[in-house]
Amino acid sequence: MSGLRLLRSVWRSAVIGARISRTHGPASCTGLLHTSLRPRVPCRAVHVTPKLSNVKDTAQPVEEELGPFTKLIEALGFTGPLKYSKWKIKIAALRMYTCCVERIDYDDLFERCNLSDTLNSWFLVAQLHVWMTLVRMKQEGREGKFMCKYIVHSMWEDLEQRGKVMAIESVVLKENISVMTENFYAAIFGYDEGILSDDHVLAASLWRHLFNKQCEDPGQLELMVEYVRKQVQYLDSLSGEDLLLTGEVKWRPLLEDNPQSIVKPISPAYNDEGL
Numbered sequence: 275m276s277g278l279r280l281l282r283s284v285w286r287s288a289v290i291g292a293r294i295s296r297t298h299g300p301a302s303c304t305g306l307l308h309t310s311l312r313p314r315v316p317c318r319a320v321h322v323t324p325k326l327s328n329v330k331d332t333a334q335p336v337e338e339e340l341g342p343f344t345k346l347i348e349a350l351g352f353t354g355p356l357k358y359s360k361w362k363i364k365i366a367a368l369r370m371y372t373c374c375v376e377r378i379d380y381d382d383l384f385e386r387c388n389l390s391d392t393l394n395s396w397f398l399v400a401q402l403h404v405w406m407t408l409v410r411m412k413q414e415g416r417e418g419k420f421m422c423k424y425i426v427h428s429m430w431e432d433l434e435q436r437g438k439v440m441a442i443e444s445v446v447l448k449e450n451i452s453v454m455t456e457n458f459y460a461a462i463f464g465y466d467e468g469i470l471s472d473d474h475v476l477a478a479s480l481w482r483h484l485f486n487k488q489c490e491d492p493g494q495l496e497l498m499v500e501y502v503r504k505q506v507q508y509l510d511s512l513s514g515e516d517l518l519l520t521g522e523v524k525w526r527p528l529l530e531d532n533p534q535s536i537v538k539p540i541s542p543a544y545n546d547e548g549l
Contacts, residue, residue, distance in 0.1 A: 357417050358518055367424035369521030370411075374403040374425075375432065377525055386528065387485070387494050393440065394454075397433065398484050401458050404429055405465050406502070407523065410509040417518055430455075457483070469506060473499050501528055 380399060389395045407425060411418040430451065437447040461483040468476030477495045480502070481487060489495060508526050516522070 357415075360420070363417060363421050363518060364424050366517070366519055366521035367421045368428050370407050370421070370517070370523060371404065371425050371428035371432070371521075373521065373523040373525070374407060374429075375400050377523070378403060379528065382528055386497065388489070388491070389485070393436065397454060398486070400429070401461055402465070402484055402502070403505075403525070405462055406505050406509060408462070409466075409469065409506060410512070411517065414514045414518060418514070421518060421521075465502075469502070473503075476502065497528070 378399060380396065383389070383399060384391055384395065389399070404425060408422045411421050411425070414421070433451060433454065434447065437450070442450070461479075464479035464483050465476075468479035477499050480498050481489055481495060484498065485494070504526055509523070512523070
């Protein structure tokens with residue numbers, strides 16, 4: 275895919291996306307969340323690796339047949355019996371969220387994508403990785419959906435704690451988290467549409483939600499489209515049972531020699547307690 279063709283397609287898609295943005299699009303955060311966290315690093319030239327093919331089609335999980343009691347308690351907002359204990363899945367969810375924020379090379383990603391080094395940019399990158407884990411875990415039936423709930427819960431808890439560490443006033447922090455919540459669910463909608471469509475639609479979604487409509491370099495968009503596609507492919511290659519019990523994810527690097535290779539790692543070891 276030509277970089278210039280990709281960027282032109284993004285601009286065309288943005289016309290359609292703007293209609294969604296009026297009701298679901300990103301809202302503006304207050305200035306405090308845009309305060310620089312450390313000095314800006316000059317941007318190096320972008321290196322774009324060969325184009326990655328579209329993500330492989332994955333079979334939809336077979337819906338589990340639920341008994342009348344399970345249907346009743348879940349209709350009341352509770353979670354019925356799961357294959358694994360709930361506390362094991364909660365611990366794995368916290369670990370998976372930790373992998374989304376602590377195993378990312380933010381310096382390299384900020385530099386190559388020319389993103390400002392702020393709490394808001396950190397959140398935009400983190401929510402992209404959280405979304406990719408949600409896409410994977412939703413394939414694991416009721417246990418996976420239960421885990422998704424606590425991955426998102428961990429994200430908001432972490433964001434609130436980071437705001438307190440930065441000494442953001444509670445009222446202002448609450449307002450910013452409210453805005454970020456709206457942006458998060460708008461991004462989820464856009465990314466879902468992008469991953470199920472072609473690279474042009476995914477690039478348009480990244481342009482709106484990750485780059486906040488500020489990217490004019492088609493190479494940066496192409497780089498991130500490739501990055502998302504290969505991460506989703508990689509997550510699909512991991513064992514669902516391992517993910518539910520350990521939550522361990524090691525992300526593939528932003529740039530690598532062979533982005534289309536899928537190397538399945540050694541399954542992580544865990545004991546009967548899921549630790």
